[in-house]
Amino acid sequence: MTTTAPHPSTPQAGDTALRGRLGPVSITFMVIAAAAPLTVVGGLVPVGILLGNGIGFPIMFIVAAAILLLFSVGLMALNRHVPGTGTFSSYVAVGLGPRAGAAAAGLALVCYSGVQAAVFSYLGATLSSSIAALGGPELHWTLFTIASIALVGILGYRHIELSSKVLFVVLAAEIGIVLVLGVVVIASGGAEGLDGSPFLLSHILSGSPALGLMFALAGFIGFESTVVYRSEARDPDRTIPRATYGSAILVGLFYAFGTWVLIMAAGPSAIVAEAGADPSGLLTTLTARYLGPLGEIVVAVLFLGSMFAAVLSLHNVISRYQHSMAHRGLAPRGLGAVHPVHGSPHRSALVQVATAAILILLANGVGITADMMFSWGAGIGSVAIAILMAITCVSVIVAFRRAPGRTTLWQRLIAPGLGALGLLIGAVLIVANFPLLVGDARPDGTPTWGPVSITLLVIIAAAPLIAWLLSLTRPLPAERGISE
Secondary structure (H helix, E strand, O other), rough: OOOOOOOOOOOOOOOOOOOOOOOOOHHHHHHHHHHOOOHHOOOOOOHHHHHHHHOHHHHHHHHHHHHHHHHHOOOOOOOOOOOOOEEEEEEEEHHHHHHHHHHHHHHHHHHHHHHHHHHHHHHHHHHHHHHHHOOOOOOOHHHHHHHHHHHHHHHHHHHHHHHHHHHHHHHHHHHHHHHHHHHHHHOOOOOOOOOHHHHHHHHHOOOOHHHHHHHHHHHOOHHHHHHHHHHHEEEEHHHHHHHHHHHHHHHHHHHHHHHHHHEEEEEOOOHHHHHHHHHHHHHHHHHHHHHHHHHHHHHHHHHHHHHHHHHHHHHHHHHHHHHHHHOOEEEEEEEHHOOOOOOOHHHHHHHHHHHHHHHHHHHHHHHHHHHHHHHHHHHHHHHHHHHHHHHHHHHHHHHHHOOOHHHOOHHHHHHHHHHHHHHHHHHHHHHHHHHHHHHHOOOOOOOOOOOHHHHHHHHHHHHHHHHHHHHHOOOOOOOOOOOO
């Protein structure tokens, strides 16, 4: 039998139990929204084509999805033995102990906070420039960012199902416009005819496939957060696995299809040049070419919606991490409170948006621009999430080593082992190319290991270390292992 002991992170009373009736579709849409699919297709894909393996880039999303599915197998096997909110720290604690779980919580917070700060700043800067381009007043990007943070706070304070409905509508529109563009490109035959050249081995191995895989993995940040909604799922043991596998598969297929559509729209022989000429404007340019001015406007609006959906979803994840940490004694106990009507971690939600606003204002006060915030935050998130997921795979292997009869060899060793290997390779690639990712370069534009790269890596390393040291100052529950 399973001998999972009660744990402080598990809500035990009415004032601490998160409440919800989320099904697999709702959770899937929320976590896909965190990945900001339209933002990835419009912003990351052109860079992946340009710096990665050119027209062979679409397959990198399939490879990344396969790695993350392997990771998910072990995670879902362990899911049944983790009570309460299923944060990564809880999964790591089962196999590697509560101190390691505390370190994982610190790493997760810096990961999701970094990505959220990146998207918040990008959203504010895009709103500012868009309004100015339409003849409106030229207002500083931080004003729009703070307004976005306030709106996120209002939605995050309310019941989780309100956020899920907002995210469903926005995400459906994001996916819809890419599908419409794909249908039109296919119907028109594309710029040079339709073909499967992006999936030929010669093109997949061209350029820099390693960089291509690095950018592809970065596009999936957020999909793994399905476990955070465990306490609010209708049937956690069934809903969470369905949402996790579904998210990885849908995101991988969507990215691969969207990338192929862009390549066919520009033409395989021209896509690299067009991506290099205007990476951030490639999607809108091609949309205008095939869907006309109205399509261009729709994409621009949905691009903003995609970023807002991402920050809202990330807000829900971070606030639930803080809620879980409060019950483990790693954060102020007040963050563990739950709203009596909405069933949400309302105090944690308010603290999260306040922290985000302070971070944005402090960054602006010392001269950090929106572009810097975006590249730095995305870099922090990319490194942290790859390491965090790899550690979780190791925890799965260790946890089931003591109880091999609880699952199959595939679930307890082969899949998580392969997943850990793939994620560690991804982490090494990201760190090796970190200056390129965060825009740390010499005056001539050559990426270099300068103060920015080193400082950001120090932040990534310091977060779990501080959380681990904090855990030493207070009693934590005994390791919650798995037994026969």
